[in-house]
Amino acid sequence: MCDAWRMSVADAVTSVGVRRWLAPLSLVVLVIASLALGKYAVAPLDIVRAIWAGLTGAPSGLPPTVETVIWQVRLPRVVAALLIGAALSAAGAAYQGLFRNPLVSPDILGVTAGASLGAVLGIYLALPLLAIQALAFVGGLAAVALVYAIGSAVRAHDPVLVLVLAGVAIGALLGACVSLIKTLADPYNQLPAITYWLLGSLSAVTRGDVLSVLPAMLLGLAPMFLLRWRMNLLSLDDEEARALGVNTRALRAVLIAAATLMTAAAVSISGVIGWIGLLTPHMARALVGPDFGRLLPASIMLGGGCLVGVDLVARSAAAVEIPLGVLTAGLGAPFFLYLLAIAARGWR
Amino acid sequence: MLEARALDFGYRGTPLGRGLNLVVGGGEALCVLGPNGAGKTSLFKTLLGLLAPLAGEVLLDGRPLFGLARQEIARALAYVPQAHAAFFPFTVADVVLMGRAARVGLFEAPNDKDRAVAQAALAKLRIEQLASAPYTQISGGERQLVLIARALAQEPRCLVMDEPTANLDLGNQARVLAEIAGLAAEGLSVLFSTHDPDHAFRCADRVALMKGGRLLAAGAPDAVMTSATLGALYGVEVEIVSVDGVGRKVCASALRTFGM
Numbered sequence: 315m316c317d318a319w320r321m322s323v324a325d326a327v328t329s330v331g332v333r334r335w336l337a338p339l340s341l342v343v344l345v346i347a348s349l350a351l352g353k354y355a356v357a358p359l360d361i362v363r364a365i366w367a368g369l370t371g372a373p374s375g376l377p378p379t380v381e382t383v384i385w386q387v388r389l390p391r392v393v394a395a396l397l398i399g400a401a402l403s404a405a406g407a408a409y410q411g412l413f414r415n416p417l418v419s420p421d422i423l424g425v426t427a428g429a430s431l432g433a434v435l436g437i438y439l440a441l442p443l444l445a446i447q448a449l450a451f452v453g454g455l456a457a458v459a460l461v462y463a464i465g466s467a468v469r470a471h472d473p474v475l476v477l478v479l480a481g482v483a484i485g486a487l488l489g490a491c492v493s494l495i496k497t498l499a500d501p502y503n504q505l506p507a508i509t510y511w512l513l514g515s516l517s518a519v520t521r522g523d524v525l526s527v528l529p530a531m532l533l534g535l536a537p538m539f540l541l542r543w544r545m546n547l548l549s550l551d552d553e554e555a556r557a558l559g560v561n562t563r564a565l566r567a568v569l570i571a572a573a574t575l576m577t578a579a580a581v582s583i584s585g586v587i588g589w590i591g592l593l594t595p596h597m598a599r600a601l602v603g604p605d606f607g608r609l610l611p612a613s614i615m616l617g618g619g620c621l622v623g624v625d626l627v628a629r630s631a632a633a634v635e636i637p638l639g640v641l642t643a644g645l646g647a648p649f650f651l652y653l654l655a656i657a658a659r660g661w662r
Numbered sequence: 663m664l665e666a667r668a669l670d671f672g673y674r675g676t677p678l679g680r681g682l683n684l685v686v687g688g689g690e691a692l693c694v695l696g697p698n699g700a701g702k703t704s705l706f707k708t709l710l711g712l713l714a715p716l717a718g719e720v721l722l723d724g725r726p727l728f729g730l731a732r733q734e735i736a737r738a739l740a741y742v743p744q745a746h747a748a749f750f751p752f753t754v755a756d757v758v759l760m761g762r763a764a765r766v767g768l769f770e771a772p773n774d775k776d777r778a779v780a781q782a783a784l785a786k787l788r789i790e791q792l793a794s795a796p797y798t799q800i801s802g803g804e805r806q807l808v809l810i811a812r813a814l815a816q817e818p819r820c821l822v823m824d825e826p827t828a829n830l831d832l833g834n835q836a837r838v839l840a841e842i843a844g845l846a847a848e849g850l851s852v853l854f855s856t857h858d859p860d861h862a863f864r865c866a867d868r869v870a871l872m873k874g875g876r877l878l879a880a881g882a883p884d885a886v887m888t889s890a891t892l893g894a895l896y897g898v899e900v901e902i903v904s905v906d907g908v909g910r911k912v913c914a915s916a917l918r919t920f921g922m
Contacts, residue, residue, distance in 0.1 A: 414749040469674075543771040546756070547763055549749050553712045557743075558816070559736025559764025604750035607771060 333601045337612045341619040345396070348626045349388050356380055394519040394583070395625040396618040399590055401531050401580040403617020405573035406591030407598065407609050408538055411549045412569055413474055416599075419592035420577040423481040423570065426588075427488035428457025429581040430512060431495075437507050438495050447523070447582045451530075454578030460484055462570065473552060473563075513637030514587035516625050527579040534576035537568050538610060545569065545606040587621070587638050589646030594620050596653055663687055663723055664709060664739065664820045664851055670717035671701070671708040672875070677716055678704045679875030686820065686853045691846035693866035693883075694855040697896055701875040702855045706824050709853065711735050723819065736764035740813035742823040745805035745830075751796035754808050758783055761815030776815075783814040787841065803834030810841060821845060823854035827861060839865045859892055859900075859913040871895050887913065 349361045360376055364384050367374030374381065405420040413422060421427065432453025436446030461484050465477035492512075499505045538545070547560045548569070555562050577591070598612035621638075624645065628636045664686045672678030678701040686692045694702050707713040709720055711727045720727040722739055740761070748757075761783070762776040772780070784790045787807045792800060797808065806826060813821055826842070827835045835858075843865040846852045856862070862869045862883050869887055870880040873895055879886045892900040892913060899916035 411750070416749075540769045543766070544763070544768065546752065547760055550760070551743070551746070553707065554741070554743055555763075556712055556732055557710055557736065557739075557741035558760060558812075559733040561732050599750070604752050605756060 334608075336601055337598065337615040337619070341615045341622075344619045344623045344626070345392060348392050348395070348622045349384055351626060352383075352388065352630055354379075354383050356383060360384075390521045390524060391516055391519060391625065391629075392622055394516050394524050395621040397524060397528065397531060398516070398580040398584050398587065399594070399621025400614040400618035401534070401576040402587065402591035403594040403598070403613040403620070404535060404538060404610060405577045405580075406617075407595035407606070407613040408545065408569055408573040409591075410595055411545055411604075411606060411609075412566060412573075413478060414549050414551075415478075416596065417592070418478075419588070420573065421485070421588075421591075422478060423461045423574065424457040424485040424488060425454040425574050425577045426581055426586050427485040427492070429454035429578055430586060431457075431488045431491050433511050433582075433585070434492050434495050434499075434508050437504055437511065438499050440504075443518075447526075451527075451578050451582035454581060455574060457484060457488060458570065458574040458578075462567070474566075510637065511585040513639035514585035514642075515628075515635065515638055516584055517629070517635050519583055523583040527583055530579035531576050534572040534574075534579070537572045538606075541565065541569065542607040542610055546604070549604070584638070587642055589642040589650075590617055590621055590624075593646050593650055593653075596650075600653070663721075664822075664853060665721040665724075666705075666709060666718065667721065668718035669705075669708065669715055669720065671704055671713065671715055673704075673713075674716070677875070681718070682875070682877060684870060684877065684880070686851040688819070688851050689846055689849045690867045691842050691852040691854070691865055692868045692870060693862040694853070694870045694872055695859055695862060695887075695892075695895065696855075696872035700872045702872060703824055705872070705875075706741075706822050706853070706855065710739065710741050710822055733764045736816060736818075738818055739820045739822065740816040740818035742806075742809050742813045742821065742826055744825050744828055745802050745809060748797045751798045753793065754784070754789070754795050754797055754800065755780065755793040757797045757808055758812045758815050761812040764816060779817065780811075780815045783811040786814060787811050803830045803837075806830060806834065806838060807841075810838070814845075818850070820851040821853070823852065825855050825857065827856055827858065835861070859887060862887060863911050863913065884911070887911075 346358050346361050350356045350358045360380060361384065364374050364376055364381065402420055409418045409420055409422055410416055429450040432449035432451070433446050436449040441449070461477065461480045464480040464484070465473060468476050470476045496505060496508055499508055544560065544565060547555045547558060548562060548566060550558070552562055581587070594617040595609070595613045598609055598616050602608040602612045624638060624641050628638050628641050666682050666684040669682040670677055670680050671682070682705070694705070696702050704713060708715055711720065711730070714728060722730065722735065727735065758780040759772050759776060762772050762779065766772050766776060781790070784793055787810060789804065789807050789811065792804060792808065797805065800808070810826070823842070826838050830838060839861055842852055842854060846867065866883055868881060869883045871878040871886060871891060878895065879891055887902065889900045889902050896915070901914050901916065902911050903914065904910070905912050
């Protein structure tokens with residue numbers, strides 16, 4: 315009896331305790347590594363000292379160069395990676411629950427396609443950067459609004475399936491428009507910029523960009539956080555959830571709007587970054603289980619950590635920056651296959 | 663109490679049933695029998711308020727169902743779907759807790775009282791040992807019991823069960839039928855459907871025979887279920903015999919079919 319009890323306690327510590335700490339721990343390690351590593355290396359201890367000094371207001375005693383590298387050069391980029399990764403991952407976790415499908419990513423309803431068309435159009439018309447970002451943001455929201463309107467207009471037994479199919483169709487249509495603009499664009503100036511945008515990058519992200527999208531991200535996060543328990547019910551069959559007393563139509567609309575807002579905000583400053591929103595919710599689910607109350611924070615931490623790590627590789631692995639989309643797919647696809655083979659239990 | 667009055671149901675453009683009258687009183691188990699395509703599932707969905715009636719009305723405890731908020735309906739009326747695969751590995755305890763949705767605030771999570779109700783529902787069906795198992799990894803029979811526990815966690819007055827014994831082995835069928843009889847004895851109104859007329863003999867207070875969206879007959883099983891009525895219902899020859907060993911009537915079909 316006593317032994318059995320001790321065994322179960324030991325199991326709980328190793329399985330639940332360690333698993334729960336894995337996400338925050340890896341996040342802290344990746345952030346510190348990302349601040350330390352680069353063309354100008356900074357000792358990890360100096361990072362901790364600088365952040366501590368920044369938090370308490372005391373002088374850090376570090377050389378000004380180190381201070382500049384940490385605060386002006388690396389931190390804005392690390393914060394941008396954190397926020398964008400976290401937003402994509404949270405949106406992915408929400409979409410996967412909403413659409414009861416673990417193969418769903420945040421662009422399932424065409425948000426990325428719409429944002430791409432907006433940004434590509436902005437680049438083609440040689441608009442200023444801020445206008446390009448605004449067009450991307452509006453394009454993403456408009457695409458999902460269109461898909462949702464079509465999904466609501468079609469009467470069907472399975473409203474979720476109709477939404478997904480409408481998303482696929484509208485996504486293809488918008489993709490065709492992007493391709494058309496690419497053929498019309500100036501191949502020396504505009505085409506590289508378009509290609510670069512479509513592959514995602516954080517190299518041009520400024521502190522101002524981060525601050526401008528932060529409200530939209532938080533606005534999207536709020537309903538996800540507040541409705542975290544009810545979110546679980548939406549992963550049931552639609553009629554079943556309604557029979558349990560859930561107003562699925564209203565709830566789904568609010569959560570789709572929230573996840574779309576977060577994704578559009580992220581994509582508008584970074585360009586298209588695939589895979590993070592598909593993959594990290596899986597990792598989070600394998601760590602903490604499917605309950606959205608625990609899945610959301612875990613997804614946020616893992617998504618943020620992942621993009622910080624990937625961005626670190628992007629800017630330090632080669633002499634030129636590697637586009638993020640290339641890396642996330644290059645690292646994400648094999649890792650996804652690994653998960654599929656080894657840890658399929660996590661999402662069955 | 664759940665009541666259908668002059669109910670036309672089905673989908674717009676394809677009505678499935680017309681002028682249907684049905685009452686499930688408190689403390690009564692009513693079994694709906696009918697061949698495939700008789701409209702049982704659509705009728706149940708209409709009675710649950712998931713499908714709008716084409717004409718007529720559905721009354722829940724005397725009040726028109728259509729127009730009540732989903733939350734209000736779910737506090738009185740629970741639905742037990744057929745055991746199905748789940749999409750994510752929620753634990754059995756989490757699945758049963760979902761039955762509390764109509765009694766938990768919009769931005770809240772279940773509290774200790776909700777947990778106690780869920781726990782009691784598991785205990786009532788004698789499946790407490792499954793509480794921490796992932797719903798995705800238990801057997802079909804266990805899933806059906808978990809879904810009944812989830813419905814009980816709603817603390818409903820009426821229970822609608824769509825083929826609760828489908829896909830279950832003999833022992834689990836008996837277990838589910840015993841629960842149906844027990845719940846009705848406790849005062850719940852239970853409406854269920856089955857493809858095995860025997861199940862009506864075993865736990866139903868009343869039987870409704872349904873074909874082509876119409877009720878052919880309704881009443882006590884012994885009165886309604888004869889070889890003539892069941893033969894007409896299913897289009898095969900049916901014999902009803904009393905079996906001493908189990909102390910009740912059973913229903914057996916012959917291999918001969920006849921024209922409908």
